[in-house]
Amino acid sequence: MSKDDDRYARHRPMLSDDGMRRLRSARVLxxxxxxxxxxxxxxxxRLGVARLIIRDPGVLDAPDLNRQVLYMAADLGRAxxxxxxxxxxxxxxxxxxxxxxxRISADTRLPRADICFDCLDSFGARAALESxxxxxxxxxxxxxxxxxxxxxxxxxxxxxxxxxxxxxEGWFGQVSTLAAGGQGYRGLxxxxxxxxxxxxxxxxxxxxxxxxxxxAAQVGEFVRWCQAGTEEMLINRILVLDGLxxxxxxxxxxxxxxx
Numbered sequence: 557m558s559k560d561d562d563r564y565a566r567h568r569p570m571l572s573d574d575g576m577r578r579l580r581s582a583r584v585l586x587x588x589x590x591x592x593x594x595x596x597x598x599x600x601x602r603l604g605v606a607r608l609i610i611r612d613p614g615v616l617d618a619p620d621l622n623r624q625v626l627y628m629a630a631d632l633g634r635a636x637x638x639x640x641x642x643x644x645x646x647x648x649x650x651x652x653x654x655x656x657x658x659r660i661s662a663d664t665r666l667p668r669a670d671i672c673f674d675c676l677d678s679f680g681a682r683a684a685l686e687s688x689x690x691x692x693x694x695x696x697x698x699x700x701x702x703x704x705x706x707x708x709x710x711x712x713x714x715x716x717x718x719x720x721x722x723x724x725e726g727w728f729g730q731v732s733t734l735a736a737g738g739q740g741y742r743g744l745x746x747x748x749x750x751x752x753x754x755x756x757x758x759x760x761x762x763x764x765x766x767x768x769x770x771x772a773a774q775v776g777e778f779v780r781w782c783q784a785g786t787e788e789m790l791i792n793r794i795l796v797l798d799g800l801x802x803x804x805x806x807x808x809x810x811x812x813x814x815x
Contacts (some may be wrong), residue, residue, distance in 0.1 A: 563648075564604050575783040582782065583607040585669035585717075587660060587685050589640050590614060591762065592722050593675035594626035595771030600778070601644050607652040608644065609667050612636050613659040623764040662687035665694025671781060673774060674721040677760075679745075682721075683753040686740050689715055715740055718786055722774045725760050727800040729770035733777050733789040744794070744809070766799035773797065 562568065568576055582605045586593055589612040600608060614620075614636045616627050624636075631639045637655040644651060654667055662684050672689060676682050690713050719734040721744065734740055741749045773795055780788045794807045 567603065571779075572783060575779075579779070579782040580604055581606050582671060582778075583609065583667075583669045584778070585609045585666060585672040586611075586675060587673065588612050588675035588677065588681070589626065589636050590620065590675065590677065591623040591764075591767040592724065592771045592774070593673070594624045594636075594640065595768055596673055596675055596722075596774055597640060597644060598625060598647065599771065599775045601648040601651050603775070603779075604648070605651065607654065609654040609669055610637060610640060611656055611658055611660050611664075611666070612640075613657050619759060623762060623767040625768075660684050660688050663691070664688040665691065668693040668695050669717060671717050671778065672719045673778075674719055675771075675774075678758070679741075679749060679752040680754055682741055683749070686715070686719075689717070689719065690740075692716070714738070718781060718789065720774050720777045722770045724762055724767050724770045727763055727766060727798060729766050729773075729797040729799065731770055731773040731777065731790060731795045731797075732793060733786070733791050735786055735789075735791045738791070743792075763799055766797065769797050769799055 571579065584600060584605050584607065586597060586600075586608060589597055589610050593610070593612065597608065597610065616624070616631050616634055616636055616639065618632060621627060621629060626640050626643045627636070635657045637657045641653055641655050644653060658664070660666070660681070664684070666688055674682055674685060676685065693716070714737045715734055717736050721732045721734060723730050732744055734744060777789050790806070792809045794809065796805045796807060798804065
């Protein structure tokens with residue numbers, strides 16, 4: 557394949573051969589295809605992941621259009637996953653897609669994936685996602701990834717794969733990665749996670765460029781994972797982004813046992 561024919565020619569040289577192989581074979585689970593999720597989905601499709609699994613029950617409405625880059629005004633009233641399927645196939649016809657307009661609950665059995673993105677908008681939705689992941693895969697609960705980075709099995713009640721968390725509100729955003737087999741959201745947020753896990757999504761003020769910054773940082777975590785596994789990822793650390801002052805900070809968390 558010539559350089560002109562290779563759609564990945566601009567970023568292929570920036571990855572190791574193993575990193576590019578892992579990227580091209582990755583099965584990625586994307587929870588939510590709204591503000592963060594639509595930005596993440598576009599970037600992953602352009603990077604060249606093998607399979608993108610998306611779950612989102614949402615229907616597009618007008619306030620979504622300020623930041624959800626997959627959608628246009630003509631899409632108002634349509635299911636987000638239906639529009640996402642069309643747009644992502646236009647971006648990368650070779651991308652294998654598995655989209656469903658279902659809300660992830662604690663009892664959901666999700667398709668097997670190698671890595672997961674949290675692009676959700678409430679602590680309640682995140683609690684449900686974590687429970688669903690810890691319950692095992694719907695297609696093969698014992699199966700692991702096929703990219704050379706995963707061990708194949710995980711203990712019941714623990715995350716089977718890395719989970720890249722993103723959140724954005726107002727001028728600020730944050731990104732962190734929850735390690736496979738680690739302490740999960742309770743280790744990241746502490747007791748506040750249990751206190752807020754009953755929350756439902758609310759329409760909060762948000763700047764479009766902040767969403768894009770957070771989504772880009774989440775995808776950056778994915779690229780790190782392709783290159784070197786979890787070694788360089790934001791595990792036990794939170795990247796905080798300030799979209800007004802152009803400042804960012806990495807906060808290191810105290811590792812503690814969470815009962």
